[in-house]
Amino acid sequence: MLRIFEPGEELEMFQWGQAGQEVATARWWTSWDIDAPHSIPGQMVEVLAVLEGKLPPADA
Structure with a gap:
């Protein structure tokens, strides 16, 4: 599905990784x-606020 994002639009976005x-x-x-x-x-994202941040445990 095509989605066009506009400058100044605010979105709740996610990142994740491996332990x-x-x-x-x-x-x-x-x-x-x-x-x-x-x-x-x-490089197109400006972080306004971190709503939730947690790092996975290194031994998981």
Whole structure:
């Protein structure tokens, strides 16, 4: 599904990674839903606030 994002539009976005590894910040995702996510290049995103942040345990 094509989705056009407009400058100044605010979205709740996600990043995730594997335990013990640094989270890659090159892409942000618009949904956890495997059927409907869109990815945005990291250089096009301005983080306004971190709503929830947690690092996975290194021994998981």
